[in-house]
Amino acid sequence: MRLRLxxxxxxxxxxxxxxxxxNQNFMKELTCRDIGVDCDVKFRADTDEEIMxxxxxxxxxxxxxPTIPPHIEQKCRAAIKDVA
Ligand SMILES: [Zn+2]
Numbered sequence: 550m551r552l553r554l555x556x557x558x559x560x561x562x563x564x565x566x567x568x569x570x571x572n573q574n575f576m577k578e579l580t581c582r583d584i585g586v587d588c589d590v591k592f593r594a595d596t597d598e599e600i601m602x603x604x605x606x607x608x609x610x611x612x613x614x615p616t617i618p619p620h621i622e623q624k625c626r627a628a629i630k631d632v633a
Contacts, residue, residue: 575631579604583628584621586612597629 579600581588588611592603601617604625608614617625 575633577629578632579625579629581607581612583630584624588612593632597626600629601625 576593576595577597577600578591578593580591590607590611592600592607594600594603601622605617608617614621
């Protein structure tokens, strides 16, 4: 089933909309320390998903955590911050 699109005139982009911004203008960042791990490794990426991918790889190789449990993942996502 296809979604019915609103008429074009009904969805003018607002001036100064943040959605037009390139996502290269800011990044997301997470460090192990942010989630209570005594480790200074920092992850930077454009999206939460990419951060989680990096964090999962790092956790597997450095913290003996082959899969990130859901409660840790939630903690990670909550700790991810935007940086300029
Ligand atoms: Zn670490």
